[in-house]
Amino acid sequence: MEIKFSQLTKKYGDYTAVAVEDLHIPSGESFGLVGNNGAGKTTLFRCLIDLIEPDTGFAMIDGKSTQESEQWKHDTGSYLDENFLVGHLLPEEYFDFIASINGIRETDLKARLQSFEPLFNDEILGGKKLIRDLSKGNQKKVGIAAALLADIKVLVLDEPFANLDPSTQIRLKELLKQLKHDRGVTMLISSHDLSHVTDVCERIVLLEKGKLIRDIRTSADTLRDLEAYFAQVGNGIGQEEAI
Amino acid sequence: MKNLLQIIALDWKGSTRSPICHRKVIVNVFLALTFIYLIGNLLVLGIFLDDILIKVPIDGVDYQTYGPSFVLRRLNRYLIYYFFLDFIVRYFMQKLPAMSIQPYLHLPIRKSSLVHFMLVKTVWSPFNLVHLILLGPFMVEVFDNLPLSQALGWVSGIIAIVYFANYFLLFIKRTSEVDTRVYVGLLLSLALLVGLHWYDMVDFNAISTRLFDALFLQPWLATVVLLLLAVAYFINFKYLKGNMYLSRISKVKRAEVSYVGAGILSRFGLVGRLTELEFKFIWRNKRPRSVFLMTILFLGYGLLVFPQDEYAGNYLMYILFSIIITGMFMLNYGQYLLGWEGTHFDHVLTRNVSFKDYYMSKFLLFAVVSGAAMILSTPYAYFGTEILLVLFSVFLFNLGVNAHIVMFFGSMNPKKIDVTQGTMFNWQGAGAAQFMLMIPGLGAPLGLYGLGLLFWDEMGAVALIGVAGLLGLAGTRYWIQMLAGWLRKQRYEISNDFRNQ
Numbered sequence: 001m002e003i004k005f006s007q008l009t010k011k012y013g014d015y016t017a018v019a020v021e022d023l024h025i026p027s028g029e030s031f032g033l034v035g036n037n038g039a040g041k042t043t044l045f046r047c048l049i050d051l052i053e054p055d056t057g058f059a060m061i062d063g064k065s066t067q068e069s070e071q072w073k074h075d076t077g078s079y080l081d082e083n084f085l086v087g088h089l090l091p092e093e094y095f096d097f098i099a100s101i102n103g104i105r106e107t108d109l110k111a112r113l114q115s116f117e118p119l120f121n122d123e124i125l126g127g128k129k130l131i132r133d134l135s136k137g138n139q140k141k142v143g144i145a146a147a148l149l150a151d152i153k154v155l156v157l158d159e160p161f162a163n164l165d166p167s168t169q170i171r172l173k174e175l176l177k178q179l180k181h182d183r184g185v186t187m188l189i190s191s192h193d194l195s196h197v198t199d200v201c202e203r204i205v206l207l208e209k210g211k212l213i214r215d216i217r218t219s220a221d222t223l224r225d226l227e228a229y230f231a232q233v234g235n236g237i238g239q240e241e242a243i
Numbered sequence: 244m245k246n247l248l249q250i251i252a253l254d255w256k257g258s259t260r261s262p263i264c265h266r267k268v269i270v271n272v273f274l275a276l277t278f279i280y281l282i283g284n285l286l287v288l289g290i291f292l293d294d295i296l297i298k299v300p301i302d303g304v305d306y307q308t309y310g311p312s313f314v315l316r317r318l319n320r321y322l323i324y325y326f327f328l329d330f331i332v333r334y335f336m337q338k339l340p341a342m343s344i345q346p347y348l349h350l351p352i353r354k355s356s357l358v359h360f361m362l363v364k365t366v367w368s369p370f371n372l373v374h375l376i377l378l379g380p381f382m383v384e385v386f387d388n389l390p391l392s393q394a395l396g397w398v399s400g401i402i403a404i405v406y407f408a409n410y411f412l413l414f415i416k417r418t419s420e421v422d423t424r425v426y427v428g429l430l431l432s433l434a435l436l437v438g439l440h441w442y443d444m445v446d447f448n449a450i451s452t453r454l455f456d457a458l459f460l461q462p463w464l465a466t467v468v469l470l471l472l473a474v475a476y477f478i479n480f481k482y483l484k485g486n487m488y489l490s491r492i493s494k495v496k497r498a499e500v501s502y503v504g505a506g507i508l509s510r511f512g513l514v515g516r517l518t519e520l521e522f523k524f525i526w527r528n529k530r531p532r533s534v535f536l537m538t539i540l541f542l543g544y545g546l547l548v549f550p551q552d553e554y555a556g557n558y559l560m561y562i563l564f565s566i567i568i569t570g571m572f573m574l575n576y577g578q579y580l581l582g583w584e585g586t587h588f589d590h591v592l593t594r595n596v597s598f599k600d601y602y603m604s605k606f607l608l609f610a611v612v613s614g615a616a617m618i619l620s621t622p623y624a625y626f627g628t629e630i631l632l633v634l635f636s637v638f639l640f641n642l643g644v645n646a647h648i649v650m651f652f653g654s655m656n657p658k659k660i661d662v663t664q665g666t667m668f669n670w671q672g673a674g675a676a677q678f679m680l681m682i683p684g685l686g687a688p689l690g691l692y693g694l695g696l697l698f699w700d701e702m703g704a705v706a707l708i709g710v711a712g713l714l715g716l717a718g719t720r721y722w723i724q725m726l727a728g729w730l731r732k733q734r735y736e737i738s739n740d741f742r743n744q
Contacts (some may be wrong), residue, residue: 049593053735073595083589083742086520088527088662100516101595130527132586150595 001075001153001186002027003048007057010043010210017043018054018210025188025203027153030180032201032218033190034226036233040210041190042080042158048188049078049156061154074102077147078156084143087132091124091142094131095149102150109149116145118171136163144172148179155179155187161196169196176200194230198223208233250352250360282376289380292318315385315397316456322401323451326408327436329374333412334429337370358483362476365409374405389459396462397455403468410475414482508611513596517604518611524583528662531576531583538572538612542619549626558701561630562688562708565637566645569616573609573641573649574684580605580653582660585741592738598727602650606719609646613638632702636709637688643715645684647722652680654730659741687711 005023009016018040025031033041046052048059050066058065061072078084086094099109113125123138124145131142140163147155160176161169173196179185191197198204198218206214206229214229216222296317365371378401386394419425439445457464508515508522525531548554548564576583584591591601617638624631688708695704730737 051589051592051735051738070597073593076593078593080589083587084593086524086587086590088524089520093523097516097520098594101513 001062003031003154003186003188004060004063005044005048005057006060008044008047008054008059009056010040010047010052010054016210018047020044020057020210020212023205023212025186027186028180028184029203030176030187030201031189032197032204033188033207034192034194034197034204035190035207036230038209039207041207043210044207045078045080045156045158045188045190049076049080051080072154075153076156077150077152077154079140079143079147079160080156080158082139082143084146085131085139087130089131090129091127091131091134094142095146098146098149104150112149113145116141116148116175119145119168119175121168137165137168140164141168148175151183153183153185155185155189157187157189159191160189161191161193169193173200194226195223198226250357254360254364285373285376286380289377292377292381293384312389312393312459315389315459316452318381319455320448320452322455323447326404329370329405330408330412331433333370333408334416337368337409337412337416339413339416354484355480358480361483362410362413362479365413366406368409371405371409375402385459392462393459396465397459400455400458400465400468403465403472407468407472407475410472410479414475414479417479417482508607511607514600514603514607517596517600518607521604521608524662525576530660530662534576535572535612537575538616541567541571542616544568545620545623545630549623549630556701558633558692558705559689561633562637562692562705563685565634566641566685566688568620568634569613569638570641570645570684572612572616573646574680577605577609577646577649577653578680579657579660580650581657581737582653583662585657585659586662588738588741592734598730599723602723602726602730605650606646606723609649610642613641613646629702629705633705636705636712639709639712639716640688640691641712643712643717643719644687647715647719648683649680650723650726654726654733657737657740 003025005020007022008018008020010018033044035041043052047054048061048066049072053067058067060066061076064071066072086097089097095109095113099106099112104112117125119141124134124141131139134142140160144157144160147157155176160172164172176187176189177200180187187201189197189201202218204214204216204218204222204226205212206216206226216225293314296314382398382401385397388394389397415425415429419429440447458468508519511518525535544567545564548557548560554560581588617634620634621631623634691708691711692704695707699707
């Protein structure tokens with residue numbers, strides 16, 4: 001499913017959190033968002049999944065504004081932060097619930113959870129810990145798995161690699177690539193980890209103070225370019241000229 | 244010392260920046276007025292304490308013999324009860340000084356400074372200040388009427404006892420939380436004391452008189468009490484300092500995964516699943532669980548009224564208690580309807596569930612609990628079938644009208660609730676909406692009853708309440724649609740508030 005942002009702005013007082021004039025993400029694209037803290041990555045994602053009301057403009061999934069219609073909820077899996085987790089449930093109960101609201105049968109659920117086992121690494125299922133008592137990394141695994149559980153066509157993940165252990169980071173990357181390859185899921189991923197995001201995403205957009213300042217097709221040089229850019233930012237050199 | 248001052252400053256910032264201080268102005272005004280009213284009562288009582296004591300009739304004591312110390316002696320006669328009561332109240336209500344010392348433990352601040360800080364902070368606890376407000380005016384009188392040394396002995400002795408009780412209790416409470424034997428021992432000695440008093444084996448008045456009279460007759464005894472205070476402080480200090488490790492401060496987190504309840508609710512499809520989820524939520528978190536347990540307790544509330552002769556045929560009372568029996572849960576739990584879900588509200592908004600089903604599940608929750616309460620309270624019919632009619636009419640009203648009102652007010656600018664805290668004196672989440680809720684919740688059935696009396700007899704008037712409930716039930720679908728629409732409009736604001744709390 002394609003995604004469109006149009007004339008989208010969000011201000012907090014005088015501070016402009018997001019000002020994206022026009023951004024089009026075609027169906028099946030893996031799209032990476034990078035930028036320093038406060039660049040507006042999370043705000044942009046929240047606007048997309050209708051958690052924040054934009055001041056102007058709109059975000060569309062499959063041609064429908066996410067503000068107007070709730071249709072996107074059927075096709076979109078998202079995980080931004082712990083606010084997406086129901087802390088007083090066991091991971092199994094949470095998955096069970098997500099499956100039931102998405103009409104996934106019990107046998108299917110089992111098979112799907114099985115496919116996350118490399119990600120879980122035996123730490124999630126079968127334990128006696130409620131989600132709120134899990135470590136940050138394990139909470140993230142639960143959140144990401146829940147976002148991937150249904151037959152989604154759009155995936156939105158904020159900082160999926162942060163807090164994960166190295167093995168899981170690598171497995172997650174594989175899982176995401178596979179998801180794109182097998183099911184053609186449109187993916188929006190924000191990350192501070194430049195090497196991971198360039199590895200997973202075919203297109204990278206650089207956000208700075210809410211504005212879209214670079215739109216790059218990933219190539220062999222992308223990682224080096226991005227690193228050069230971020231090394232320069234704040235060194236007194238104009239950001240526009242940095243790359 | 245410099246460190247200590249800095250910690251005090253940080254702690255002060257912590258309390259002024261807590262969400263409680265950022266409630267709606269009207270709530271704070273209301274709470275402030277209540278507070279001033281209570282303080283005012285205490286002060287008035289304190290000022291007139293001597294007049295009251297003079298008027299207390301006690302035989303065999305001659306005013307003249309004791310001169311100015313007469314009133315004081317009368318007070319002393321009862322002080323032992325006063326402090327005994329104080330101790331019990333403290334035990335159940337006074338909270339252990341909570342301070343998150345975790346952020347300071349790794350800093351170069353001496354542990355003993357932190358402990359001193361935690362302990363000294365309790366000096367300002369309302370449980371201590373209350374005594375100073377109540378007995379303060381009397382203490383001034385004591386200074387006016389008695390020689391300075393005597394007055395000094397008594398006043399400093401009493402203040403020392405107040406603070407001794409403070410530290411003694413903190414220690415007991417801290418240890419009894421860890422060791423149940425302390426708790427059992429405490430209960431046993433309490434029972435023993437009450438028993439001794441009940442069978443007049445010990446004259447507590449005499450003991451009280453001896454103890455507290457001694458404070459002004461031999462003023463040097465005050466130093467003994469002060470010494471006791473110092474010992475209590477020191478024991479606390481020792482204990483806290485020895486136990487200041489993260490693993491001991493933060494209670495061991497136990498996953499409470501038990502859940503009573505079969506999958507019956509899944510028969511209601513998705514809505515039932517949501518309701519079941521909410522039951523799990525209630526059962527696994529301290530605050531909602533205590534709300535739920537309170538509901539069970541209130542089932543027995545009817546025993547206070549229904550079997551009593553003095554209330555026989557008093558339908559107003561019947562109605563009032565019936566509202567509580569079948570409606571306690573929805574009124575109490577429902578007032579924070581959205582607030583309970585503050586920690587995962589983004590999940591609520593993004594999941595593939597319509598707001599209509601969401602509210603439907605809340606309604607089902609109320610219906611299940613209220614219905615169970617109704618069934619469990621049918622034995623009240625033993626005290627008269629008319630009681631059953633009242634219970635049932637009011638049950639219908641609770642379900643058809645109050646449940647809807649509660650869902651509406653519970654959705655009005657909700658506050659995130661910390662579900663791990665207890666309910667006692669917990670004002671977190673209270674807003675104007677929560678106070679307003681009680682007016683129609685309790686008032687409307689009584690009003691309907693009054694209205695019905697104009698046309699019919701008592702039974703007819705009671706039936707009118709039930710009919711109103713049925714009418715309300717007929718409109719449930721429509722009402723829930725409205726609520727869903729309302730939540731759709733408010734979703735940004737609510738989720739933003741929750742995220743920033």
